[in-house]
Amino acid sequence: MSILDIFLQQLINGLTIGMIYALIALGYTMVYGIAQLINFAHGEVFMVGAYLGLLFYTIFNQTALASWIIAPTFLATMIATALLGYLIERCAYRPLRNAPRLAPLIAAIGISFLLQNAVMLIAGPTDKSFPSILTIQKYTFSHVTVTNLQILITVVSIGLMTGLHFFVKHTKIGKAMRALADDRQAASLMGIDVNFVIAVAFIIGSALAGAGGLMFGAYYNTINFHDGYLAGMKAFTAAVLGGIGNIPGAMIGGVLLGVLEGLAAGYISSQWKNVFAFLILILILLFRPTGLFGARVVKKV
Amino acid sequence: MNKESTILEVESLYAGYGPIEILKGVNVKIPEGKIVSLIGSNGAGKTTFLMTLSGLVRAHQGSILFQGKELSKCAPFDIVKQGVVQVPEGRRIFPHLTVEENLDLGAYTRKDPKQEIKRDKEEWLTLFPILQKRLKGQAGNLSGGEQQMLAMARALMAKPKLLLLDEPSLGLAPKLIEIIFNLILKIKEKGLTILLVEQNAWKALELADYAYVIESGQIQMEGAGKDLLVNPKIKNAYLGQ
Numbered sequence: 001m002s003i004l005d006i007f008l009q010q011l012i013n014g015l016t017i018g019m020i021y022a023l024i025a026l027g028y029t030m031v032y033g034i035a036q037l038i039n040f041a042h043g044e045v046f047m048v049g050a051y052l053g054l055l056f057y058t059i060f061n062q063t064a065l066a067s068w069i070i071a072p073t074f075l076a077t078m079i080a081t082a083l084l085g086y087l088i089e090r091c092a093y094r095p096l097r098n099a100p101r102l103a104p105l106i107a108a109i110g111i112s113f114l115l116q117n118a119v120m121l122i123a124g125p126t127d128k129s130f131p132s133i134l135t136i137q138k139y140t141f142s143h144v145t146v147t148n149l150q151i152l153i154t155v156v157s158i159g160l161m162t163g164l165h166f167f168v169k170h171t172k173i174g175k176a177m178r179a180l181a182d183d184r185q186a187a188s189l190m191g192i193d194v195n196f197v198i199a200v201a202f203i204i205g206s207a208l209a210g211a212g213g214l215m216f217g218a219y220y221n222t223i224n225f226h227d228g229y230l231a232g233m234k235a236f237t238a239a240v241l242g243g244i245g246n247i248p249g250a251m252i253g254g255v256l257l258g259v260l261e262g263l264a265a266g267y268i269s270s271q272w273k274n275v276f277a278f279l280i281l282i283l284i285l286l287f288r289p290t291g292l293f294g295a296r297v298v299k300k301v
Numbered sequence: 302m303n304k305e306s307t308i309l310e311v312e313s314l315y316a317g318y319g320p321i322e323i324l325k326g327v328n329v330k331i332p333e334g335k336i337v338s339l340i341g342s343n344g345a346g347k348t349t350f351l352m353t354l355s356g357l358v359r360a361h362q363g364s365i366l367f368q369g370k371e372l373s374k375c376a377p378f379d380i381v382k383q384g385v386v387q388v389p390e391g392r393r394i395f396p397h398l399t400v401e402e403n404l405d406l407g408a409y410t411r412k413d414p415k416q417e418i419k420r421d422k423e424e425w426l427t428l429f430p431i432l433q434k435r436l437k438g439q440a441g442n443l444s445g446g447e448q449q450m451l452a453m454a455r456a457l458m459a460k461p462k463l464l465l466l467d468e469p470s471l472g473l474a475p476k477l478i479e480i481i482f483n484l485i486l487k488i489k490e491k492g493l494t495i496l497l498v499e500q501n502a503w504k505a506l507e508l509a510d511y512a513y514v515i516e517s518g519q520i521q522m523e524g525a526g527k528d529l530l531v532n533p534k535i536k537n538a539y540l541g542q
Contacts, residue, residue, distance in 0.1 A: 172409065179395045179406050186393035189355055191381030191410035191459060 005143040010266030011259060016150045016219065018258020019157035023212035024235030025242070025250040026164065027085075027205025033181040033245035034201045037104050041088055041111035043232015045081055045206045048115055049213025050223045051123055053077040054130055070133055074156070077214045078207040085206025089199050097195075112228075119225040127224045130217035153215045160208060161251050168247060173200055181245065230274070234261075237281040243294025253292065308333040308463055308494050309354075309385075314363035314373075316353040322361065323349040325518040331463065336485065336495045338509035338526065340502040340539060346518040347498045348390055351465050354496075355387045356380045367463065382410045384462035390471065390498075392452040396441030400432055403440050403451055407458030418458070425457050428487055446477040453484065463494045470501045482508055502539035506530045514539075 024046050031039045056076040060069050092107045137148045168174040176197050179187040188194050216231065217223045238257040242249025257277060264276040284291060309331040317323040323346045331337045341347050352358040354365060356377040365372040372380055395403050408418045426433045429450045435443065440451060449469055456464060466485065470478040482504055489495055499505035506512055509526035514535065522529070529535050 172405075175398065175402055175406055176409060178398055178402075182395040182397050183393055185357060186389060186395065187406075188357065188377040189381070189387050189389055189393070190406050190455065191378045191386075192406070193376070193378045 002143070006266045007263070008144045010262040012144065012146055012150060013265075014259035014262020015255060016153050016258070017262065018238075018255035019154055020212045020216050020219070020254075021231070021235045021238045021258050022251045022254025023157055023160065023208045023215075024231060025238040025254045026161070026247065027209045028236055028239040029242070029244055029247060029250040030177075030201045030205050031198075032239070033247070034177055035093070035198050036101075037093065038108070038236070038244075039088075039093075039202075039205075040105065040108040040232070040236075041092075041115065042205065042209060043228035043230075043235065044112050044115035045085055045088070045228075046209040046213045046216070046231055046235075047223075047225065047228025048084060048119060049077055049081045049210030050130070050217040050227060051119055051128070051213075051225075052080045052210065053214030053217055054128060054223065056080075057131065057133060070152075073133065074211055074214060078210045081210025081213070082203045082207040085202040085209075086199055088206075089202040093202075094195060094198075116225055116228065123225065125225065127222045130221050130223050132221060133214075133218045149218060153219060156211065156215065160211060164204065164208070164247070167204070173197065177201060234274075234277050237277055237284075240281060240291055241284055243291025246291065246293050249291055249293040306333045307331065308368060309496075310364075310366040311354075312364045312366070314350075314353065314365065315361040316349060316358050316363075317361065318358065323358075323518050324353065326363070327515070327518070327520055329513055329520065331494060331496055332511065333494050334489070334492060335510040336489050336497060336508055338497045338499060338505040338512040339515055340499055340505050340512060341515035342539075343500070345515045347515060348467055349518075350515070351387055351389075351467050351496070351498055354380070354385060354465060378410060381459055384460070385465065386456045386459040386461035386463075387465040388452045388456045388467060388469065390467040392445075392448040394440045394443075394448050394451050394455065396439070398440055399437055400440050400443070400451060401436040403455050404432075404436075404458050407455035409459070411458075411460060413460075421460065422458060425454050428484060429454050446473050446480070449473065449477075449481055450484070453481075453488075457488065457493075461493060463496065464488065466495060466497045468498060468500060470499065470504065478504065502535070503530075506535075 024042065027042045028039065031037055053073060056073045057069065060066065060072055065072050088111055092111050093104050096104045096107055132149055134149060134152065139146050168177060176187065176192045179190070179192060180194060180197050184194060234257060235254065238254040239250045241257060242253025257280065260280065261273045261277050265273040307330050311327055311329040314324050314327040315322055327350060339347055339350065349358055353360055356372065356375055360373040363373070367383055367385055370383060372383065372385065395406065404422055411418060431447055432451055432454055440448070443451060469481050469485070473481065485495060485497065485508060497505055497509065506526045506529050512524065512526045512529050513520050514522040
C-alpha cells in the first residue's frame with residue numbers, strides 16, 4: 001500500500017466513525033445551546049442505543065420483518081432512546097432547572113453511573129457480539145476498500161443531519177429552539193413553553209445518539225457497557241471542536257475528529273488514536289475555547 | 302372607572318425574588334382600550350410588576366384578574382395565550398434570528414390559519430416600514446430604534462389584548478423616542494390596551510389616559526395623566542421642575 005492508499009483508506013474509515021461522533025456531538029451541542037447544560041449522561045444514551053439496537057435486531061430477525069430489518073431496527077432504537085432522553089430530562093434535569101449549575105452536572109454523572117450499571121446488570125459485564133446488520137460487501141478500488149456498511153452509515157448520518165438542519169431552520173419548534181438559545185426569558189415572554197422545547201432538544205439528541213449507537217455496534221461488531229464513556233468523551237470533544245452550542249459546528253467537528261483519529265491510527269499506530277483525540281480537546285480548550293466556529297457562526301443553537 | 306370596562310385588575314399584589322419582597326401590596330386597574338402609565342424611579346418595582354404580570358416572577362400574595370381570569374398561577378406561555386404580552390426592557394429581540402423569524406415567533410401561541418397570521422404581519426408592518434425592508438436580515442444587525450420597533454411588532458404578532466411596554470424609550474435618541482411614542486398611540490387606536498412603564502415620566506404622563514406612581518413597591522399616587530403632569534409633588538420628584 002502506498003502512502004496515498006493509506007491516506008485514502010484512513011480517510012474513509014475516519015469519515016465513517018466521524019459520522020457517528022457527529023451524531024452524538026449534536027446531542028451535546030443542542031442541549032448545551034438551549035439549556036446551557038453539558039449532559040454528561042449523553043454518552044450513556046448512545047451506549048444504551050447500541051444495546052437496544054442489538055435487542056431490536058434480534059427480536060425483528062425472528063419475525064416477518066427479517067427481510068427488511070434495517071429500517072424498523074433504526075426506528076425502534078431511536079424511539080426508545082428518545083424516550084430515555086425524555087425521561088432523563090424530566091426526572092433528573094427539569095427539577096434542577098433553577099438550581100446552581102453544578103447540581104445538574106452532578107445529576108448527569110449520577111445518571112451516567114445508573115445507566116452503565118443498569119446495562120451491566122441486565123446484559124452482563126462482558127463484550128456482546130453485534131451482528132453486522134447487513135451482508136457485508138466490499139468494493140475495492142486499487143488498494144482502497146469501502147464496505148456497504150460504511151456507505152450505509154454515511155448515508156443514514158447525512159440524512160439525519162440534513163433532517164435536523166431542516167427541522168431547526170424551518171419548523172416552528174426549531175425556531176423556538178433557536179430563540180431559546182438566544183434569550184430564554186424573552187422566549188418565554190413570547191409564549192414559548194421552555195420546558196417543552198428543552199424536552200424536544202433532549203428527545204432529538206437522544207434519538208440521534210441511539211442511531212449512532214446502533215451503527216457503532218454494527219461497525220465494530222462488539223459492544224460493552226462502558227463504550228458510552230469513551231465515545232461520549234470523543235463526541236464531546238467534537239462538539240467543543242466545532243464550538244459547543246453550534247449545530248453545523250458539531251457536524252463538522254465530529255467528522256474532522258474521526259478523520260484526524262483515522263489518520264493518526266493509519267500513520268502512527270491505532271494505539272495512539274485516543275491520545276490524538278484528547279490532545280485536540282486540550283489544544284482547543286487552551287487556544288480556542290469557543291471552538292473552530294463557536295464565536296463566529298451566525299446561526300447558533 | 303366603572304367595573305365593566307376594566308380589562309386588568311391587580312389587587313394587593315406581593316411579589317419578589319425568593320425571600321426578598323419587591324412589590325408590597327400593589328393595586329392597579331387598567332381600563333380597556335386606554336393607555337395606562339406606571340412611573341417611578343429606579344428600583345421602585347416597575348419591571349418586577351410587569352414580570353409578575355407575565356408570570357416570570359411568582360406572586361406571593363394577591364390577585365391578577367385579566368378579563369375575569371386569575372393569572373397569578375398561570376405559566377408564562379398561558380398568560381401570552383390569554384392575550385397579555387410584554388415588550389421587555391432592553392428590547393430582547395432574538396439577535397441571531399432574522400427579523401421575519403422574530404415576528405413569526407411573536408405568533409408562536411396562535412392557532413389561527415397561516416393566512417390570517419400573514420395578513421396580520423403585513424398589517425403591522427405598515428406601522429413599521431423600516432422592518433419591512435429588512436425582513437430577511439439578521440435582527441442583531443438592526444439599530445437600537447429598529448430593535449425597539451421589532452420588539453413591539455413581535456409582541457403585536459401575538460395578537461395581544463393588553464400590551465405591556467417596559468421602558469420603550471430607554472437609550473434612544475430624542476427623535477426616535479418621538480417616533481416610538483407616536484407608534485404607541487397608533488397601536489392604541491387599533492383598539493389595544495397598553496400598560497406603559499417609563500422612567501421618562503414627562504412623556505409617559507403626556508400619553509397616558511391614567512397613570513400610577515410606584516415607590517418602594519407600593520402605589521403612591523394615581524390619577525389622570527394630565528392631572529399628574531401638573532401635580533407639584535410629581536413635578537418635583539419626576540419631572541425635574
